[in-house]
Amino acid sequence: MCSPAIIEQVKKRISRRNALAALGGAGAAVSTGCLPASVSPKKTVRPSPKKKRWSSKPVEQVSFSRVVDLSHTLHPDFPAWFEAGKEVTTRGKRTFVPPAVVEVKPVFEWEHDKVNLNQVTYWEHVGTHMDAPAHFSEGSTVDEIPVEDLVLPLVVIDIKERAAKDPLALLNIEDVRSWEDEHGPIPERACVAMNSGWAKHVETPKFKSLDKKGKHRQPAFHIDAVEYLMEEREVVALGVDTFSFDNQHSPGSDVHYRWLGDERWGIENLNNLDDVPTKGATIVVGQPSVKGGSGGPNRTMALV
Amino acid sequence: MCSPAIIEQVKKRISRRNALAALGGAGAAVSTGCLPASVSPKKTVRPSPKKKRWSSKPVEQVSFSRVVDLSHTLHPDFPAWFEAGKEVTTRGKRTFVPPAVVEVKPVFEWEHDKVNLNQVTYWEHVGTHMDAPAHFSEGSTVDEIPVEDLVLPLVVIDIKERAAKDPLALLNIEDVRSWEDEHGPIPERACVAMNSGWAKHVETPKFKSLDKKGKHRQPAFHIDAVEYLMEEREVVALGVDTFSFDNQHSPGSDVHYRWLGDERWGIENLNNLDDVPTKGATIVVGQPSVKGGSGGPNRTMALV
Numbered sequence A, B: 001m002c003s004p005a006i007i008e009q010v011k012k013r014i015s016r017r018n019a020l021a022a023l024g025g026a027g028a029a030v031s032t033g034c035l036p037a038s039v040s041p042k043k044t045v046r047p048s049p050k051k052k053r054w055s056s057k058p059v060e061q062v063s064f065s066r067v068v069d070l071s072h073t074l075h076p077d078f079p080a081w082f083e084a085g086k087e088v089t090t091r092g093k094r095t096f097v098p099p100a101v102v103e104v105k106p107v108f109e110w111e112h113d114k115v116n117l118n119q120v121t122y123w124e125h126v127g128t129h130m131d132a133p134a135h136f137s138e139g140s141t142v143d144e145i146p147v148e149d150l151v152l153p154l155v156v157i158d159i160k161e162r163a164a165k166d167p168l169a170l171l172n173i174e175d176v177r178s179w180e181d182e183h184g185p186i187p188e189r190a191c192v193a194m195n196s197g198w199a200k201h202v203e204t205p206k207f208k209s210l211d212k213k214g215k216h217r218q219p220a221f222h223i224d225a226v227e228y229l230m231e232e233r234e235v236v237a238l239g240v241d242t243f244s245f246d247n248q249h250s251p252g253s254d255v256h257y258r259w260l261g262d263e264r265w266g267i268e269n270l271n272n273l274d275d276v277p278t279k280g281a282t283i284v285v286g287q288p289s290v291k292g293g294s295g296g297p298n299r300t301m302a303l304v
Helices: A004-024 A160-165 A173-183 A223-231 A254-260 B004-024 B160-165 B173-183 B223-231 B254-260
Strands: A062-064 A067-069 A087-090 A093-096 A102-108 A117-123 A129-131 A151-158 A191-195 A237-240 A265-268 A281-286 A295-297 A299-303 B062-064 B067-069 B087-090 B093-096 B102-108 B117-123 B129-131 B151-158 B191-195 B237-240 B265-268 B281-286 B295-297 B299-303
Touching (some): A062 A281, A151 A173, A173 A223, A299 B281, B062 B281, B151 B173, B223 B254
Parallel strands (some): A191 A237, B191 B237
Antiparallel strands (some): A062 B062, A129 A265, A129 A295, A151 A281, B067 B299, B087 B093, B102 B117, B129 B265, B151 B281, B281 B299
16 A cells, blocks of 8 residues: 555654654654554644744735635534534543534524524534634634635545545545645645545435444545645645544544644535635635634635 | 705605505605615515525636735624623513623533533624624525625725714715715625724724613614615625614614615624725625524635
8 A cells, every 4th residue: 555655754754753752742653654543632732732823924816706615504413523412421521412513593583573683502513614723732713813824725635436435535645645746736825625525425324424333434534644734735724525534543533633733724524525626726714703712613615 | 965966866766665665565664865764674674585686696707815804803792782691672572681792611621621622602693793684584594695695896985084073973875976986886796894993992882882871872874875785786795894784873773674675685893994995805704604594703804
């Protein structure tokens, strides 16, 4: 599976991470070759998570004549990582998951009040939504990311063929290199999105593809591809058309801890990636600026 | 105050509205000259509110090289139309307003869980937010507006000088005509935004400018200007840098009922309008697509 060139790159990254670990304990857990590492959260958190990544760099001249909706409609039955109505245990603490991923409860209604207004309640990471650095680190919250960093060149990498055969397919470093062979280096300040074809399954059991143990399965990013995008390219954001950057190949949420812990952000549950070109579109993430938010539902679009 | 040309236009609109009223009772209440009318909701609701306004027209070729954040950060003390923690009565029904306009309640916290995730709760019309047609009609909800109609040419009309002297200043038809005299007709499918200078007051009592009776005062749109934009121009959206399109000059919420009742939408609490040109920018409204939403917080930007 691993070409000599890839093995060489992985060795290079291992040596970088070991150097980092010596400096402050970050990145000490090392992935070995093409298999994902099981990285413990503590070790992958960088020593200074609030470093100033946000550049507010001017956007390069962009032109467009078409807008594509990259968001799903959010409704109470939208599939989420956490099972609605169940309990979740974190380090011995039990937490009750709400009965619906979003509750839209009428406060004023047309028939009586001649006005409609709802009270909306959700756990932040539902629907098409951002993962801010703060989701898996002590880093920036959604309101701390400037708009210049929410409008980025969009790169779409297609792994649909492999994902159709394997619900745990990974977008790996070979997919990135193969994309670059055809289209040139990933542009600076890009958002790199995985198109696994999963968006069309959103209203069916296939979206969660539960295994015999009841664990969900969906395509995700390989930690090595992610580290390449961090270390060899200046990528700002990751995107997936599934509900997580990680799957069962990275049970320690390696991708989340590495990427968000490095003051980068991501977006999950993207839609309609088939309707945008693999290169040349601009992603616009309309992320409500809720003070202290670790992420949350938004309207993401592509300008083509 | 009224020029003969304006009086002529108003007469024309009155005659149109009378014709409409004869057809189905809509628009029967007539504004007289330059003073706002007190229009009762029932009369201003159009007979067929779910008419197909949304065109999904292709966007005209747009270029930009700068992004401006037109949103405020939303936090629990953000000033809202409804007084947090108070009661509101609508047609005899008493409703308790939550103690904060947005509640961001930690579910998982870094210190214990090595993940941050909040439960977010709000009444929809807080912060920089959309008013969908459904807010004041039986029309479309936020999820029914296609993205093509969320990316529009932005026109900013400045009434700061008048608003500095009068917290109940109105953007009137003369302001629109004066803008057009200088810049040409309002572009098709525009969003027309009022810049009253109010955004800078958002963290001060000036934002609400309470009068002796405790009622808030802020600049708003004159119903005649709004009807001109509806009937003589093909404007899709209104914008204000205050928390309402209406003020004490239109206590029956004329602007809301007329505009939203005609399957158009609006955005309130815009920020940073001084940083965009009066003409030539493009507004992008990142409105989360919550099924059944009558509006709600979003991230609005301008592409310049």
